[in-house]
Amino acid sequence: MKKNEIDHLVVEWLAQAKKMVFSSSSRKIMVETKTSRNDLVTELDRQIEKFLVTQIKNVFPTAQIISEESHPKLDEFDPQQLLWIIDPIDGTMNFVKTRRDFAIMIGVYQNNQGQLGYIYDVMNDCLYHGGPEKGVFCNQQRLLPPANLSLNQGLLETGALMLLHNRCNLQKIALASNGVRIYGSAGIQIIRVLTGQAVGYVSHLKPWDLAAGRVLAETLGLTVKTIDGHIPDVLSSVDVLVASKNAQEDIVRMAQAPY
Amino acid sequence: MKKNEIDHLVVEWLAQAKKMVFSSSSRKIMVETKTSRNDLVTELDRQIEKFLVTQIKNVFPTAQIISEESHPKLDEFDPQQLLWIIDPIDGTMNFVKTRRDFAIMIGVYQNNQGQLGYIYDVMNDCLYHGGPEKGVFCNQQRLLPPANLSLNQGLLETGALMLLHNRCNLQKIALASNGVRIYGSAGIQIIRVLTGQAVGYVSHLKPWDLAAGRVLAETLGLTVKTIDGHIPDVLSSVDVLVASKNAQEDIVRMAQAPY
Numbered sequence: 001m002k003k004n005e006i007d008h009l010v011v012e013w014l015a016q017a018k019k020m021v022f023s024s025s026s027r028k029i030m031v032e033t034k035t036s037r038n039d040l041v042t043e044l045d046r047q048i049e050k051f052l053v054t055q056i057k058n059v060f061p062t063a064q065i066i067s068e069e070s071h072p073k074l075d076e077f078d079p080q081q082l083l084w085i086i087d088p089i090d091g092t093m094n095f096v097k098t099r100r101d102f103a104i105m106i107g108v109y110q111n112n113q114g115q116l117g118y119i120y121d122v123m124n125d126c127l128y129h130g131g132p133e134k135g136v137f138c139n140q141q142r143l144l145p146p147a148n149l150s151l152n153q154g155l156l157e158t159g160a161l162m163l164l165h166n167r168c169n170l171q172k173i174a175l176a177s178n179g180v181r182i183y184g185s186a187g188i189q190i191i192r193v194l195t196g197q198a199v200g201y202v203s204h205l206k207p208w209d210l211a212a213g214r215v216l217a218e219t220l221g222l223t224v225k226t227i228d229g230h231i232p233d234v235l236s237s238v239d240v241l242v243a244s245k246n247a248q249e250d251i252v253r254m255a256q257a258p259y
Numbered sequence: 260m261k262k263n264e265i266d267h268l269v270v271e272w273l274a275q276a277k278k279m280v281f282s283s284s285s286r287k288i289m290v291e292t293k294t295s296r297n298d299l300v301t302e303l304d305r306q307i308e309k310f311l312v313t314q315i316k317n318v319f320p321t322a323q324i325i326s327e328e329s330h331p332k333l334d335e336f337d338p339q340q341l342l343w344i345i346d347p348i349d350g351t352m353n354f355v356k357t358r359r360d361f362a363i364m365i366g367v368y369q370n371n372q373g374q375l376g377y378i379y380d381v382m383n384d385c386l387y388h389g390g391p392e393k394g395v396f397c398n399q400q401r402l403l404p405p406a407n408l409s410l411n412q413g414l415l416e417t418g419a420l421m422l423l424h425n426r427c428n429l430q431k432i433a434l435a436s437n438g439v440r441i442y443g444s445a446g447i448q449i450i451r452v453l454t455g456q457a458v459g460y461v462s463h464l465k466p467w468d469l470a471a472g473r474v475l476a477e478t479l480g481l482t483v484k485t486i487d488g489h490i491p492d493v494l495s496s497v498d499v500l501v502a503s504k505n506a507q508e509d510i511v512r513m514a515q516a517p518y
Binding site: 152179181 | 296352356357359392414422423430433434437438439442456457512
């Protein structure tokens with residue numbers, strides 16, 4: 001199947017998933033904790049995941065799928081086949097507490113190369129989508145590559161734990177930026193880098209946190225590297241930096257400086 | 260003049276100010292730095308401030324007005340007269356970098372008591388307004404007092420500098436919450452406490468950062484105290500906590516514990 005045919009299917013599935021989100025808003029949502037009291041999963045995460053996995057398997061019976069809420073061993077994949085990486089609700093805490101700033105995310109990879117990426121900011125009805133063949137769009141509007149700003153010319157997106165533990169000299173890096181923003185969702189914060197609202201996003205990310213945003217960021221000419229400057233493996237969990245090229249150089253240099 | 264007559268006037272002025280914001284979006288905005296490279300003022304701050312001050316003085320020729328961009332000595336005020344406290348653009352860095360998450364704010368005080376408060380989230384067209392006589396509204400919808408949650412039951416809003424300098428044990432307090440959010444605007448972050456999306460907001464605030472939100476928060480039964488548990492003076496710059504009563508008790512206790 002061609003990329004644009006896959007693309008049409010995914011856009012349709014996400015429109016269905018949006019209806020599930022809005023239908024959930026009118027009722028009380030079941031919430032459970034996972035690895036810690038602040039690591040949540042809701043029935044909506046599971047419902048959207050099940051829906052997307054079912055749709056993908058209907059069309060691609062041999063599809064390889066990794067999803068946040070149920071993933072097989074990460075070393076059993078054939079890189080030459082399409083790999084689907086799904087986060088049914090990125091920012092579950094935000095969904096539970098605020099009903100805003102969460103995203104549905106899908107990344108499609110082959111041979112460790114991003115083919116298609118989708119970050120759906122559901123409450124603002126903004127679907128960021130695209131890939132190397134078609135470019136990146138917010139709904140129907142094409143995104144231009146953001147300006148190649150330095151760290152001291154823009155806002156820095158990150159997470160609270162990384163900042164307060166000062167991992168990778170992040171406190172010094174934060175002070176060199178125009179200010180820190182913490183939204184509690186990888187997808188929403190990567191959107192801010194894609195659109196040039198922030199110069200970089202630093203966080204410890206799992207494969208499903210990064211897969212979609214990585215395709216979109218790389219397509220727009222942004223860098224996606226580990227904090228020590230290496231290319232992250234699609235299936236690894238690592239400290240990742242999504243940034244303009246200049247901000248990436250500034251941050252990697254400061255992250256490696258003595259504490 | 261009665262409160263509800265003042266209220267009608269202010270709502271009309273804010274509708275005019277909104278037009279100034281949208282008209283500014285179509286052109287390049289002049290930006291200057293103030294006390295540091297990340298403390299900005301734009302021509303729009305000055306334009307909205309001038310407009311609001313002019314409107315207030317037209318109706319109340321002897322009005323006492325404090326505004327972020329031009330304020331007289333803070334000890335010359337007669338507390339028995341109406342005091343207007345204005346932040347023409349709260350979150351100027353956000354306005355410059357992202358065109359979202361900024362607010363126009365007005366607080367009206369008499370005898371050190373909040374009478375009317377206005378936080379206008381312009382880009383979402385949500386005006387939070389009210390006071391002890393009429394209650395608190397988002398546009399036409401009345402807000403109910405948020406649940407009296409503890410710190411470990413909700414999100415904590417703050418600013419990056421306070422967090423990374425660990426002022427008032429804030430890192431430990433942050434870890435006890437459900438997560439930290441940093442939006443870069445006192446008004447936008449106080450809205451999150453007013454609406455129950457967060458249990459508290461901690462920050463070092465100037466009079467114009469707090470005046471509007473304080474009226475609305477106190478009207479909804481939230482506490483507005485200094486971080487060491489005292490009632491803040493309307494004209495002082497202090498470390499302030501806007502929170503549910505239970506979260507306030509948790510935070511004050513932890514802020515005073517040994518480091």
